[in-house]
Amino acid sequence: MKEQVAELLGQAVDQLKAKGTIPGDHPVRIMVDNTRDKTHGDLASNLALTLAKPCGQKPRDLAEAIIESLPDNTLISKVEIAGPGFINFFLASDSVAEIVGDILEQGYDFGRNTSGQGEKVQVEFVSANPTGPLHVGHGRGAAVGDSLCRVMDANGWNVTREFYYNDAGAQINNLALSVQARVKGLTPDDPSWPEDGYRGEYIIDVANSYKAKDTIDADDQHVTGSGDPDDLEAIRHFAVAYLRREQDLDLKAFGVEFDVFFLESSLYTEGKVEATVQQLIDNGHTYEKDGALWLKTTEFGDDKDRVMRKKDGNYTYFLPDVAYHKDKFERGFKRVINEQGADHHSTVTRVRAGLQALNEGIPEGYPDYVLHQMVLVTKGGEEVKLSKRAGSYVTLRDLIDEVGRDATRYFLVSRRADSQLTFDIDLARSQSNDNPVYYIQYAHARICAVLGKASQDDLDNITTSGVAALGELELDDERELVTQLRRYPEVVQHAGQTLEPAVIATYLKELASIFHGYYNNHRILVDDPSVMMGRLALSAAIRQVLANGLDLLGVGAPEQM
């Protein structure tokens, strides 16, 4: 709709350029905005304001000229000049109502677009190391990352969900030692407990399962415990598989699944780390100092150079990261988005610098990052810091068990990633109007209930006589509802462009709010068949958009509550 109005304005500009009112060589950027105030019509353009100066005219005079040059059309019913020189467009009722027909016809596809043109995009998120249960921060990553994937998919991208983890480093060794200690019956208080060992109670479960020679099937790990307390290697494999499985179960309970699990160890075994190092050396971006090998990241915007190979011959963490992203690029992902906690933001510059130093034509801003800030969990007004199972942090499982999947996902995805989030457990679990999740779901369930009362015959005719009757809908709130529905595709697009799935949540809250108001003021199943059919069509369209939007958030759309 915006595009169509912009198109009309474009034609008016061309005409005025031909007349000389607008300088022919002046670049014109046409902006059409939704209006905030309905007295300003449906859409507005600031075109006359931006062109006033180069044209040497008063904005309102120029607006007048632009309006006179607008081609004839059926889209717009009225145009006004307002304020300092805005051009306000009032859309014709018919063209507005059309959107309802579109929604009913397109169903699940309404709001989706093809702007991604089927290009491959990889979204890496969660990427927790298998050293313990997932915590709230991972939960935020999972909620934001998965929703982002859904949004990218809705914008026509071919999305791959990827989970990367370290299965072989010092931390994993530490994990193995901790499990081994538990297998041997030691406790964290014991003097011979491994230094910096993992102290959480979950380690006991891993140890017991290992001793019982259980078989573990995670998404990407399949191991049977040997039970041998002295076989550290066997313990390591088992512990990784065990915790991976636990994470998988949490993620499944959260409604999040991955296409690819990528092991850091494979970068070593397949020689990709070595190859990356060699390439960096060959390109002359490295030097030896103090027995270590350094990468000149300062050549690419870093504030100091970074060690890539330590004195002891091991690599620092960011080198495999560079090798990993080189691999992503070589796998054909021209676009990659990494969703991570903001506590790792210092890696952004390093990884990008490393990729530039490879000199392989990888674009400068590659990869994209979405960094989420910390999550603070509160209950009863107090900060919650500990969980029994993990010991030192609140687990994702705790939240899912306590407040439910939908509410947890909603709360974690509904705020912009770059601001800190307070997760109020009491609010999230309250089944009341305080809780936006239920507020939105309730709107969906209510419509389902109403449609359930309508006759099958009427429902069958909803797309024909229902849509045809939309002209009868003259109420302000009906008009407002249709306007909100019309904006949905823009919101999906906006979420995709800014990589901010949270805007979907905001939109749905607004749509639900307008609907609840409408529902309370007007009956849908009224005697007048024409009015009823129109309202049924409108309601069905709202239900569809609510369902589509909730789906992008990974939150369910219940038919009854």
Next chain:
RNA sequence: GCGCCCGUAGCUCAACCGGAUAGAGCACUCGCCUUCUAAGCGAGUGGUUGCAGGUUCAAGUCCUGCCGGGCGCGCCA
């Protein structure tokens, strides 16, 4: 000290590429269930958008400097 993010109503948050009178919910006050789900609706109260400059016809939004909070500044990951 340096870098990144944030600062909007008492609280939690909105505000589309810079647009017109900064919006919701909670809390507080008062109303609405014999009618499709009251997990709902309506009305009222509540603001120098942290502070000070600058750019612009127009700034919560962009720029600079402060103040406050978070995170990061390792040959840890």
